[in-house]
Amino acid sequence: MSLPISVPLFDLSRLGTQVDEAVCEAATRVLGHRGYVLGAEVEAFESDLIAYLGGGHAVGMSSGTDAHLALMMVMGIGVGDAVISTPYTFFATAGCIHRTGAEILFCDIDPATFMMDPASLRALLSSLEKDADGNLRSPKGNRIRLIVPIHLFGTCSDMDAIGSVAEEFGIEILEDAAQILGAKYPSKSGSKSAGLIAPTSYVSFYPSKNLGAAGDAGVALCLDEEMADKLRRVRNHGMEQRYYHKVVGGNFRIDAIQAAVLRAKLPFLDGWNATRRANAASYREIFDSAGLLDRVILPAEPFAASGLRDHHIYHQYVIRLPKRDAVMAYLSEHKIGCAIYYPVPLHLQECFAYLGHKQGDFPASEQAAKESLALPIFPGLLPDEQQQVVEAIKQALN
């Protein structure tokens, strides 16, 4: 059967002229006043973001990756420490842990959600021994300092369960909220904004994120004011007074132009997230009427019953299917956008060979890397295009 139209995986031009105009106006304003680095534009964005999230402190950074690095530098994480995360994710999290000099420890994911499995976390922590001072140590002798659950694809990790394991073992949590700005989490103590569930977190504004900059940008979020002051210092080479360095930091400064663009786009975010959710609901209907629900696993919505509108913001629409590579080849041949997030779990990446892991160490992560496929979900995706994506998958499977 023929497939008449090509479908992009993502198309920023479909956000519309109102958004384009707001972005151009913001960028032009910065080009006009020439205050390119930090300053009032950045402060205004940080305060709008905090108002949007409903609390906490925001420190704009040059990228999500840099925000994560800055947070760990402020926490003093380095050689002699160990940080726990998951292998099925984007590289940045583990890359930052490595760069601090800390040891990376992995626990596996929950296959239903692709995110940190609290049972696997508990098993890992329970297998470790305490030193004479009561600090939990890795087998290599490093002190366990931090757990980094990663909210993947648009809904939150099981933060209550992870939080209670973390509390039991006395370890802090930093949320990787890179993909999830605007989502809400139904914690046992009430609804929380993703990014403000743990004491610290960070968000990425990479252009394809639900709120994307016109280049790279990110933000570190925290609940503690003193931490925010330290982050501001570390973002700017550890300076408070110019050329007097209290601590060693980096150049993690967000460009004023990115802050202005993000501030202009922020009021549209909830609408885009609602569109993404509506697209996900349409996919469910189309996959169902195509009779594919026995062969394709659609994304889980673990918090749908909470009644929270933004329990999922569908940053990506990631399905699972056994013949993934053949389906992907068919979709690509017919110009249907799709992508694998993520093809190689981090414990099997060449640069982490020194950790000594092998195939089979984290089976749920390895399986997800083999079976997952992201389909177009962006705001502006048309109903006919969604029909065609599903039709192409049906043809590929038949």
Ligand SMILES: Cc1ncc(COP(=O)(O)O)c(C=O)c1O
């Ligand atoms: C889960 C996750 N963590 C971290 C990052 C890093 O963010 P950035 O690309 O802004 O450095 C990303 C962004 O791609 C991400 O998806």
